[in-house]
Amino acid sequence: DIQMTQSPSSLSASVGDRVTITCRASQSISSYLNWYQQKPGKAPKLLIYAASSLQSGVPSRFSGSGSGTDFTLTISSLQPEDFATYYCQQSYSTPRSFGQGTKLEIK
Amino acid sequence: QVQLVQSGAEVKKPGASVKVSCKASGYTFTSYGISWVRQAPGQGLEWMGWISAYNGNTNYAQKLQGRVTMTTDTSTSTAYMELRSLRSDDTAVYYCARDNSLLDLRWFDPWGQGTLVTVSS
Numbered sequence: 461d462i463q464m465t466q467s468p469s470s471l472s473a474s475v476g477d478r479v480t481i482t483c484r485a486s487q488s489i490s491s492y493l494n495w496y497q498q499k500p501g502k503a504p505k506l507l508i509y510a511a512s513s514l515q516s517g518v519p520s521r522f523s524g525s526g527s528g529t530d531f532t533l534t535i536s537s538l539q540p541e542d543f544a545t546y547y548c549q550q551s552y553s554t555p556r557s558f559g560q561g562t563k564l565e566i567k
Numbered sequence: 568q569v570q571l572v573q574s575g576a577e578v579k580k581p582g583a584s585v586k587v588s589c590k591a592s593g594y595t596f597t598s599y600g601i602s603w604v605r606q607a608p609g610q611g612l613e614w615m616g617w618i619s620a621y622n623g624n625t626n627y628a629q630k631l632q633g634r635v636t637m638t639t640d641t642s643t644s645t646a647y648m649e650l651r652s653l654r655s656d657d658t659a660v661y662y663c664a665r666d667n668s669l670l671d672l673r674w675f676d677p678w679g680q681g682t683l684v685t686v687s688s
Contacts, residue, residue: 494674496612503662503678504604504612510672547612551673555628556602558612 462486462550466559472567477538481562483531483548492552495524495533498561499544507546508533538564569593571663571679578685579653586649587682589663596644597621600666602675603637603648605659613659617666618646653686660684 463486473479483493491511496504506515508524511531521536535542543566548559574588589601603615616627618637625637636649646663661682664675 492672496675498612503681504664504675505678506674506676509667509674509676510669515676549612549614549675554614554617554626556614556617556673558614561611 461555462489462553462557464548464550464557464559466546466548466562468562469560470563470565472565473538474567475538475540479535479538479564481533481546481548481564483526483533483559485529485531485550485552488528489550489552491527492550493524493526493531494549494551495522496547496549497542497544498547504547540566569665569677571665571677573661573663573679573682576683576685578687580688581653581655581686583653583686584649584651585653585684586647587661587663587684589646589648589679591620591644591646591665594665596639597641600668601637601639601646602664602666604662604664604675604678606662606681607656607659610659615648615661620646650684653684655686658684658686 465484467482493511495508498504507518512524523534545561545563547561570592572590577585597620600619602617618625620639634651638647663679667674
């Protein structure tokens with residue numbers, strides 16, 4: 461099974477900050493990497509698919525990059541509604557594993 | 568709009584079974600698969616498995632093999648997930664999600680609202 465490891469596990473930042481979250485796969489997964497945002501009590505929401513493709517309706521301040529084993533999610537200028545937990549997920553093989561999550565909190 | 572609506576919360580005793588439904592609307596049901604993902608309280612996301620709404624093919628997470636069954640009813644555009652021999656560590660919110668694909672790329676969007684299953688004696 462492919463293990464996905466996110467860093468950091470939690471992060472404090474301020475509105476307007478640029479934030480980067482990293483996801484590392486235990487083996488190469490090409491560009492088979494997705495990013496989701498989850499707010500408390502809500503279902504996850506797709507942000508980025510195929511490592512760098514922005515889902516329709518998602519603000520352009522979100523971007524994804526990487527291939528192989530190392531990936532990043534960047535929020536260029538944090539907005540109040542961006543404070544949430546973020547998960548990466550690989551779709552290279554089953555089981556389609558998720559990272560453990562990165563909780564983004566207000567500083 | 569594309570929407571997945573799940574059945575309501577359940578409370579079950581250890582050893583019992585639960586069946587969660589996920590009704591799709593706003594798209595051609597048989598053109599996509601459905602994945603199921605669960606989230607234990609305060610924990611991360613765990614993929615449980617996938618079913619093709621086109622032909623019923625399934626792919627289950629190995630740790631749930633033998634306890635989980637995923638089915639679809641194309642006449643009502645509804646997917647079902649049944650989990651048997653429930654244990655306390657099956658307590659979680661269960662989500663269905665439409666399984667999108669482009670060539671070999673796959674992603675989950677949208678998601679249902681979630682169904683809380685509580686296993687307690």
